[in-house]
Ligand code: ASP
C-alpha cells in the first residue's frame with residue numbers, strides 16, 4: 088500500500104460519463120489499499136472557452152481577473168468527480184488550490200509554486216478519504232488566485248506528489264505512454280516502458296507534447312517517479328524516472344523527436360573578431376526572440392559565417408534585424424530559410440557508446456537527405472534538414488536504430 092497522486096487531463100474528464108469512469112478507476116485503486124490524491128484539469132475545451140469569453144469582453148483582460156476566471160474550470164471538475172465517487176460509495180473531498188495551500192508567486196497566468204502545506208491533505212487521507220484537488224491553480228501571499236500556465240495541472244500533480252513524498256505520480260491522458268517517436272509518422276513506433284527525466288525533457292521540448300515541460304523538470308528535481316498512462320485502456324504506460332546505473336539493458340537511443348517550428352538564418356562574411364557573436368545575438372535577444380541552435384564557422388581571411396535557428400513565427404522579425412545588422416557589421420550577405428525541420432536522436436546511452444553519429448548520418452545519406460546543420464549535446468544529436476524530408480528522415484532513423492517492434496515485457500525475464 089502506498090500513496091499515489093493521479094492526474095486526469097481534460098479529455099479524461101470531458102463528459103459526465105468519463106468522470107464516472109475516472110471515479111471507477113480511482114475506486115479500484117482504493118480497493119487495492121492505496122491512498123489516493125487526485126488532481127484534475129478542466130473539462131476539455133473549457134479553459135479555451137473561458138479565454139474566448141474574456142476576449143469578447145476585452146482584447147487584453149487584466150491578468151489577475153483572467154486567473155479568477157480560468158481557475159473556475161477546474162473547480163467544476165473537482166466537485167463533479169467527488170459526486171461521482173460518493174455515488175460509488177467512496178469517501179472523497181474536493182479542494183481548490185488555495186484550500187490546500189498551494190502557495191505561488193504573484194505572476195498571474197504563469198505563477199510558480201513556492202510551497203505546499205500538505206497537512207490538510209494528510210488529515211483527509213488519514214480519515215480514509217480520496218482527496219481531489221483542482222489542478223492549474225494556486226494562491227499568492229496576498230490571497231489572490233493564480234494559475235500556473237497552460238497545461239499546469241501536470242505541475243500541480245507533481246508538486247503535490249513531491250510535497251507528500253508519494254510513491255508515484257500517475258498522469259492519465261489520452262495516449263497510453265511515451266513513444267519512441269510520433270506513431271502518426273512511424274506506425275512501428277513503440278511505447279517505451281521507461282525513460283529518464285533528462286530524455287523526457289528533450290523529447291518534450293522537441294515537440295512530444297505528452298507532459299508539460301515544467302512538470303518534468305519539477306519531477307526530476309525532486310525525484311518524483313512519473314508515469315504516463317491512458318485513462319481509456321488498461322496498461323503499464325511509461326515510467327519516467329532517474330537513470331539507473333545497473334540497467335545493462337538500457338537502450339542506447341530512447342527516441343526520435345522532431346519539429347517543424349523552426350527557421351534558419353545565416354549572416355555570411357562577418358569580421359572574425361571579439362564581440363561579433365554578441366553584436367549579432369544581442370539585438371535578437373532584445374527583440375525577445377529565442378535562439379535554438381547556434382553555429383559559428385571557423386574563420387578564413389579574417390571573416391566568418393554565423394548561423395542560428397529561431398521559432399518560425401519569429402523568422403521575419405529576425406530576418407529584418409539581421410539585414411540591418413549586416414550593414415553595421417559590413418557582412419557580405421544574409422540568408423534565411425523557413426522550410427526546415429529539426430530531427431533529434433535522444434538517449435542517455437549516447438554517453439557511453441561511440442558511433443551513434445556515424446550511424447545517424449549514414450542512414451540519412453542512404454536516403455539522399457542533405458544535412459544542413461548539426462548540433463550535439465551529451466544525450467542528443469540534432470540535425471536540420473529540408474522540411475520535405477522530415478518524415479523520410481524520421482522513418483530511416485527509427486529503423487536504423489531498431490526502435491520499432493513489439494513492446495518487450497520485462498516481467499517475463501529475458
Ligand atoms: N485547464 C488548463 C489548461 O487547459 C490546465 C490543464 O489542463 O492542465 O491549460
Ligand code: MG
Nearest residue numbers: 096097128238
Ligand atoms: Mg491539459
